[in-house]
Amino acid sequence: PKNKNPKKDVGSRTLLYSDRCVMCSRCVRFCDEVAGTGELGIINRGSRAEIDVFPGVPLENDLQGNVVDICPVGSLLDKDFLMDQRVWFLKSVDSVCNGCAVGCAIHVDHNKNQVWRLKPRYNPGVNDWWMCDEGRFGFKYVNDANRLTGLKVRRGVEAQAAEWTALDEVARLRLGRVVEEKGAGSIACMLSPFMSCEEAWLLATFIRSIDDKAALVMGPVPLEGDDRNFPVNANGATPKFTILSEKAPNRRGIEMILEALGGDRPTLEDFLAKAGKGGYGAAWFVGGYPKEWVTKEIAAAGDKTPVTLVQDILPSKLTDGADVVIASCAWVERSGCFVNHQGKIQPFESAINPPDGCQRDGNYLFQLTGESGLYNAAQVRDRMAASIPAFGQLHVAPAPPAHAH
Structure with missing residues (x-):
């Protein structure tokens, strides 16, 4: 019989559609090697193996949006963006995150003169392939109904x-x-x-x-607060990502x-x-x-x-x-x-x-x-x-x- 895996709410911002998963383990490695929090793991064995969080330990690290980016099959989904837009309608513009002094390189995905999501853009020595959730979801004020005009x-x-x-x-x-x-x-x-x-x-x-x-x-x-380095508890190792307090x-x-x-x-x-x-x-x-x-x-x-x-x-x-x-x-x-x-010095272009x-x-x-x-x-x-x-x-x-x- 077909093994039908359930949809799972694995974190405050992330859903897991297990029936799409190909068990590449990218998300598990990210939580272990980059975030250092290790919430995701592989449970069961053989044909019954699947991705899940440990009991009582949801996916709540400050970099969790990246597991959605690196999932090759759309098994991990961003609750904030889910069903908002068809991705083939989106236009993308290269930009720089304004959330902190790191200045992560990003893509601004927009459609009909509205920003729908931000995604990291590769920039070695700055953010590599990642960005934090604070920066990823920090653009909502752009659409504030109380914006000044004129x-x-x-x-x-x-x-x-x-x-x-x-x-x-x-x-x-x-x-x-x-x-x-x-x-x-x-x-x-x-x-x-x-x-x-x-x-x-x-x-x-x-x-x-x-x-x-x-x-x-x-x-x-x-x-x-204070600067936050990842992986957490790295015991003095060189950080792979930093969220600055500035x-x-x-x-x-x-x-x-x-x-x-x-x-x-x-x-x-x-x-x-x-x-x-x-x-x-x-x-x-x-x-x-x-x-x-x-x-x-x-x-x-x-x-x-x-x-x-x-x-x-x-x-x-x-x-x-x-x-x-x-x-x-x-x-x-x-x-x-x-x-x-x-x-x-990092340039950015207007998206909308x-x-x-x-x-x-x-x-x-x-x-x-x-x-x-x-x-x-x-x-x-x-x-x-x-x-x-x-x-x-x-x-x-x-x-x-x-x-x-």
Whole structure:
């Protein structure tokens, strides 16, 4: 008689369709050799052998999505993606994960202008063939119904929608007026570690064109727990994968740009202390964080600053009181590059279009600097390379070798 194996719920994110399994044992080896957690094993013997979890020990490691990727027959399935899309309808774009400072190379699979899943892309020395579940499933904020859209300018009591063409005039007029009244050094700009290097360069250049003594500061860099190495309990062996506690993709890139531009570069603490006492006449805040990032100190800095421009994805206490609210785009809607914790400069391309009413950040920042034509990340990097030569020599993730398939 035919041996019919059941479908199994083996973990919080993973299903096992046992009747498809060819017993290649890739998933077992991954849990043993890469994750080091060993939840999956082969039970029974001979023709009755099958993959299963140990009793009371479900598949719950932080890399479990990879067993779905390496299964050659679709026996292991991702609950999050199951039945969402037919894979032959998906288009794929090479990108870089923005979940932490590792900067895993990824594929962004999308259809009908919506991201459906992220999968790892081979990049030796960075993530090899793997990615963590935090990065894999961390894109849901891109589809948040509360996303900011368009440009809003406060005229009187309420902020009103404005055309994007008004941004250049409004920004120059309001920032320029502050410099005229309060003098040089009265403007500050907080750059986000979620910005691309090109966007940060363009914005900082624009701010310094208005106020050559403007303060440029790195925004908050999220930290969560400790770095996690895999395999777990490896007893000092070289890790095969690491999840970093630094939950931002481009701290190193922003630091490189701040160093190249020089001038006043206060620490975040010093900036917030001064801004909280009304020490600046105007400030441009950049968010783009996937989670709540506006602390009471940052909110107070915004409240005490007479003129505030906020560039962000989601509404916050800062956007509620801002003079100008500029809708930002998620990284899958933009093109540019991040610099990971190792100092590798890794480019990424836009996969989908931004929501209706939004413009890609690079487009309006490029126009603010007085440039004509359309924003092109590679051309901006060429200009940046004059003062930061590393941007002329990008570390591009290579194609996988033939034996890796």
